[in-house]
Amino acid sequence: MxxxxxxxxxxxxxxxxxxxxxxxxxxxxxxxxxxxxxxxxxxxxxxxxxxxxxxxxxxxxxxxxxxxVPVRIPTEAFVANRAQRRTWDRNQDLRVYATPARFDVEHFSLFLRYQNARHPGGTMANPDAPTYLRFLIGRHCDTTFYEFRLDGALAATAVVDTLLDGLSAVYTFYDPLLLERGLGTYAVLWQVAQARRRGLPFVYLGYWVKNSEKMAYKTRFKPLEAYRNGRWSALLEP
Incomplete structure (x- = not known):
């Protein structure tokens, strides 16, 4: 440090x-x-x-x-599997726009619909606008809200921090009516592609918990590195 x-x-x-x-x-x-x-x-x-x-x-x-366990994707070594390649191809009709990290009514409306559909009763169910902003925006880093739009309509928003050595996937929320598109997976794939384009070696995915079903998707991005005992190394768990 x-x-x-x-x-x-x-x-x-x-x-x-x-x-x-x-x-x-x-x-x-x-x-x-x-x-x-x-x-x-x-x-x-x-x-x-x-x-x-x-x-x-x-x-x-x-x-x-x-x-x-903190995990990250080494961007140059990453290889998409068959399902991820299909998800990538399925979403090529989306257009992505970088927007400032600030309150936007359209983003907030989508966030509420996502929480109510995907995480009902969770800690962020039905937040007010200040609570929503306190959750997603921090003063210590460069944060961007990336909009994924389908025919002009907001399909997903990925909140991403830009670090000196990579991108940090803070949070992604999407239209629950578009579940078949795999927008959560696509947002990670898009961030890997962006990090590669910008010469950034990592995409940080936060914590993986082996026995947590909602964290299982992270191990589908291979290779994946884990931070344990003060060092990063390959995550070998399935």
Whole structure:
């Protein structure tokens, strides 16, 4: 990690319900929100398994569990499988537009429809506009909202941070009526293609949890690297 004149304090949350494994409790290690984190320092933390939710930079830190594994795609080594190639081809009629990281009524409406259809009763079900923005936008990094449009209509939005060594897939939400298109998978494939085009070596996918069904899709992107014991190496689990 880069040496700073003053290192940020780290805090550990109290135990709370685990978002990934319903029978487990979790604790979260997070950086002092008051600390002035530069983009370079944010990138350093990201390479060491931290993620962000809005301005909060965190990572799971549970005494009895190490199920949350940071993963990333090495862009030059990545090879799409047959299903991913079909998804790529199926969505070539989409047009992608880069938009600033700010509130947009059309984005927010799609986000609400996605949450209500895909994650009913979840922590982000029916948020108000400020809560939505606090979740997706952070001041420590360069964030872009990429719109995927079908015949002019908004089909999906991918929230992406640009780092010095790659792209970080913060969150993607899409039209639940277009489920057969595989828009979540397509958004990751598109980010890999963009990272390659820009000479960026990685796409960071956040945490993979072996026994979490909703995280299983990440292991379909091969090769995949995992951060364990202070280093990145190939994820060998199926």
């Amino acid at each position: 880069s040496v700073a004149k003053t290192a940020p304090h780290l805090f550990l949350s109290t135990a709370h319900a685990c978002s990934y494994l319903p029978t487990q409790t979790a604790s979260t290690l997070f950086i002092d929100p008051r600390f002035p984190v530069t983009p370079e320092l944010f990138g350093d933390f990201n390479r060491r398994g931290f993620r962000r939710s809005g301005d909060l930079i965190y990572r799971p830190h549970c005494q009895s569990c190490q199920a949350c």
